[in-house]
Amino acid sequence: MSAKPRTALIIGCGIGGPVAAIALRRAGFEPVVYEAYDRSATHVGSFLNLASNGLDALKTLGVADAVTRAGFATPRMVMWSGTGKQLGEVANGETLPDGTTSITIKRGLLHRALRDEVARLGIRVEEGKRFVDCEEGVHGVLARFEDGSEVTGGILVGADGVHSRVRQKLDPRAPKPSYTRQLSIGGVARLTLPAKPGTYHMTFGKRAFFAYAISPAGEVYWFANVASETDREALAMEAWKARLHDLLEGDAGPALDILDATGDEIAVYPIYDMPTVHTWHRGRAVLLGDAIHATSPSAGQGASLAIEDALVLAKSLRDTDDIAEAFARYENARRARVERVVRYSNRIGGTKIAGPVGRWFRDLLMPAALKLFASGKSHAWLYRHHIDWEQAA
Numbered sequence: 363m364s365a366k367p368r369t370a371l372i373i374g375c376g377i378g379g380p381v382a383a384i385a386l387r388r389a390g391f392e393p394v395v396y397e398a399y400d401r402s403a404t405h406v407g408s409f410l411n412l413a414s415n416g417l418d419a420l421k422t423l424g425v426a427d428a429v430t431r432a433g434f435a436t437p438r439m440v441m442w443s444g445t446g447k448q449l450g451e452v453a454n455g456e457t458l459p460d461g462t463t464s465i466t467i468k469r470g471l472l473h474r475a476l477r478d479e480v481a482r483l484g485i486r487v488e489e490g491k492r493f494v495d496c497e498e499g500v501h502g503v504l505a506r507f508e509d510g511s512e513v514t515g516g517i518l519v520g521a522d523g524v525h526s527r528v529r530q531k532l533d534p535r536a537p538k539p540s541y542t543r544q545l546s547i548g549g550v551a552r553l554t555l556p557a558k559p560g561t562y563h564m565t566f567g568k569r570a571f572f573a574y575a576i577s578p579a580g581e582v583y584w585f586a587n588v589a590s591e592t593d594r595e596a597l598a599m600e601a602w603k604a605r606l607h608d609l610l611e612g613d614a615g616p617a618l619d620i621l622d623a624t625g626d627e628i629a630v631y632p633i634y635d636m637p638t639v640h641t642w643h644r645g646r647a648v649l650l651g652d653a654i655h656a657t658s659p660s661a662g663q664g665a666s667l668a669i670e671d672a673l674v675l676a677k678s679l680r681d682t683d684d685i686a687e688a689f690a691r692y693e694n695a696r697r698a699r700v701e702r703v704v705r706y707s708n709r710i711g712g713t714k715i716a717g718p719v720g721r722w723f724r725d726l727l728m729p730a731a732l733k734l735f736a737s738g739k740s741h742a743w744l745y746r747h748h749i750d751w752e753q754a755a
């Protein structure tokens with residue numbers, strides 16, 4: 363395997379997929395993206411915290427401005443106990459020397475900004491193409507789709523998310539995502555609140571964790587984390603609202619008003635994370651993003667890590683004609699970092715929903731822990747991570 367493959371088949375057009383397409387084009391490839399759903403797939407009520415390290419990687423690809431314009435800066439977080447005591451105020455990530463801070467952005471708008479750049483570069487996205495299988499041939503890798511079609515390319519990039527089919531094909535014994543026993547329910551409301559735009563207010567309530575931030579346009583973006591034994595709780599929106607009402611009842615803060623002011627813009631997601639995935643690549647196929655290291659959303663890093671992966675993978679392929687060598691360099695550059703973030707995020711998630719004793723300790727100890735967090739540069743490794751495109755991989 364030494365001739366540089368020209369075509370890159372990218373499976374999945376979520377976040378890592380389109381970024382990989384943009385980066386691989388820059389590295390000299392001809393990418394084509396295959397997405398299972400069609401454009402009608404909506405992300406109503408769903409939004410993300412995109413951290414400075416993810417935006418920094420997008421800047422290298424020239425997409426950061428479009429993404430930043432579609433979101434709003436959220437550089438601060440204020441933590442509250444369910445009884446209304448302020449536990450502390452900390453930065454949401456770190457501000458980079460050029461002023462870049464974490465932003466909050468609707469998932470649909472992030473997808474659109476990335477897709478617009480993919481279209482501008484003339485990269486093809488084929489929708490309604492659900493990948494089912496792949497096979498190595500002498501001249502490349504063959505991908506098969508559910509509709510019976512097939513396509514051959516030089517390399518195949520699995521950016522197909524937490525339930526990745528590509529991961530399963532690369533290693534049938536690969537671990538499955540583990541359900542964290544928490545659901546995330548989020549939405550966007552319109553109401554007037556006294557808080558200033560751009561700060562997350564996070565309440566560690568008695569039965570649920572609730573957070574909100576106000577956009578400069580006056581929309582209130584909110585999410586709640588609740589405990590749930592099953593990841594398949596399909597309740598109608600009204601039923602979710604009623605259930606959240608019960609769980610948030612009695613906690614201080616505007617959660618119930620926000621809930622009442624929310625229309626149908628509610629999204630419910632089970633939260634997973636992935637144990638270590640041993641096989642990141644095999645032959646001409648490689649994984650990125652949630653497909654290899656889904657992290658629970660507590661650290662607000664999943665999207666940023668997928669973006670970083672895409673950039674490093676493209677750099678590695680740019681700098682050698684040997685695919686095996688390029689994939690090995692990519693894994694070598696990324697594995698320790700992404701696994702550290704997964705562990706970090708998992709720890710934060712564990713503090714969100716606690717029993718009465720755990721709550722008492724948490725509310726007592728958190729102010730000191732937050733002071734420590736706010737004072738040091740302890741999170742520079744996370745938020746100031748910079749990938750130098752010009753430097754050899």
Ligand SMILES: Cc1cc2nc3c(=O)[nH]c(=O)nc-3n(C[C@H](O)[C@H](O)[C@H](O)COP(=O)(O)OP(=O)(O)OC[C@H]3O[C@@H](n4cnc5c(N)ncnc54)[C@H](O)[C@@H]3O)c2cc1C
Pocket residue numbers: 373374375376377378379396397398399409410411412413491492493494521522523524526527546631632633650651652653656657659661662663664665666667668
């Ligand atoms: C509730 C919740 C809140 C979150 N909040 C944040 C946050 O605040 N900040 C943050 O950084 N991250 C957050 N995340 C994590 C973030 O969404 C993911 O880490 C990120 O989307 C990963 O990008 P990806 O491209 O790897 O996968 P995805 O974005 O999941 O994209 C995968 C794509 O592949 C497609 N696909 C799947 N199977 C196939 C197939 N067989 N064939 C073809 N296409 C396929 C899917 O339709 C999808 O479009 C959150 C996640 C959840 C669940």
